[in-house]
Amino acid sequence: MSRIAAVQMNSGDNIHDNLKLTRELIVQARAEGASLAVLPECFALMAKDHEQRLEYAEPSTHAGPIQRFLSDVAVDQDIWILAAGIFVRTRQSDLVRNATFMFNNYGECVCRYDKIHLFNVNLPGGELYSESQYTQNGTEIVVQDSPVGICGLSVCYDIRFPSLYSKLRERGATWFAIPSAFAYTTGKDHWEVLLRARAIENHAYVVAPAQWGTHPGGRRTFGNTMIVDPWGKIVAHQENDDGVVCANIDPERINSIRSRFFKSNDSIATT
Numbered sequence: 001m002s003r004i005a006a007v008q009m010n011s012g013d014n015i016h017d018n019l020k021l022t023r024e025l026i027v028q029a030r031a032e033g034a035s036l037a038v039l040p041e042c043f044a045l046m047a048k049d050h051e052q053r054l055e056y057a058e059p060s061t062h063a064g065p066i067q068r069f070l071s072d073v074a075v076d077q078d079i080w081i082l083a084a085g086i087f088v089r090t091r092q093s094d095l096v097r098n099a100t101f102m103f104n105n106y107g108e109c110v111c112r113y114d115k116i117h118l119f120n121v122n123l124p125g126g127e128l129y130s131e132s133q134y135t136q137n138g139t140e141i142v143v144q145d146s147p148v149g150i151c152g153l154s155v156c157y158d159i160r161f162p163s164l165y166s167k168l169r170e171r172g173a174t175w176f177a178i179p180s181a182f183a184y185t186t187g188k189d190h191w192e193v194l195l196r197a198r199a200i201e202n203h204a205y206v207v208a209p210a211q212w213g214t215h216p217g218g219r220r221t222f223g224n225t226m227i228v229d230p231w232g233k234i235v236a237h238q239e240n241d242d243g244v245v246c247a248n249i250d251p252e253r254i255n256s257i258r259s260r261f262f263k264s265n266d267s268i269a270t271t
Contacts, residue, residue: 002148004175005029005037005246006209008225008238011046013216015056018044019069021242029244030077035105035147037244040209040225041085041098041156041181048216050134057087057096064088071107078105080147084155084179088114095136100153100179102144113153114138117161124185131157141167148249149174152204156180159194165202174254175205180221182210187222192234200232203257205249212240230257 007025011018029037044066047053058064074081084100098115116138118131142153152168159178199206212223227236227247236245
């Protein structure tokens with residue numbers, strides 16, 4: 001049984017301040033026994049506009065300052081780190097990728113996932129999001145072994161596409177990372193039910209660190225960082241404020257639930 005941490009932040013447009021807080025919260029996660037910490041989407045930069053995204057976009061290699069920071073902290077704290085919402089340059093000069101990187105405790109980047117489903121939504125009250133205007137979507141499904149089991153990587157709006165998670169489970173995922181900067185308007189109605197649904201459907205843990213509060217440009221995010229077990233039970237939760245929640249990932253619980261449900265379904269299908 002291994003321990004995982006989900007980090008909640010209210011990131012702004014000052015990268016120095018955001019990374020200082022990131023380090024503090026990772027140190028806290030390690031002190032609470034976590035072997036892997038998952039950061040919220042856009043932990044390093046909640047950009048006020050696309051010009052700022054382009055200004056701080058990282059190279060596609062692992063040589064950018066944000067990536068070097070993560071590598072150094074992973075080594076210093078002897079912890080794995082999953083970090084989402086890092087803007088990465090593309091061949092198209094006006095677009096970025098929304099990239100997630102996982103670093104092991106030796107500071108090595110072991111995988112990268114580029115957000116597949118982009119947030120294009122027109123909400124009541126004139127609240128409009130059009131992520132595809134400045135982001136090039138990814139196309140590859142990614143799973144990665146880790147100290148707490150096989151992770152299926154996803155980000156925020158991906159949560160609304162159940163087929164992604166069934167594919168991740170088919171590729172061996174025992175837990176899903178869903179780091180997010182979820183809009184408050186949709187979050188208050190959909191966040192918890194979507195997280196629990198993805199856990200229940202796949203009998204997998206869901207680790208969902210979140211942004212909270214108001215950000216540059218007036219954007220408001222929902223917070224409510226959660227870790228959900230394979231039965232759909234919320235085992236760790238923080239509503240607001242910067243902080244860390246931790247939970248144990250129990251592979252025996254995953255195997256027990258899956259063996260009962262999936263074996264039962266298989267036997268019905270063959271009769």
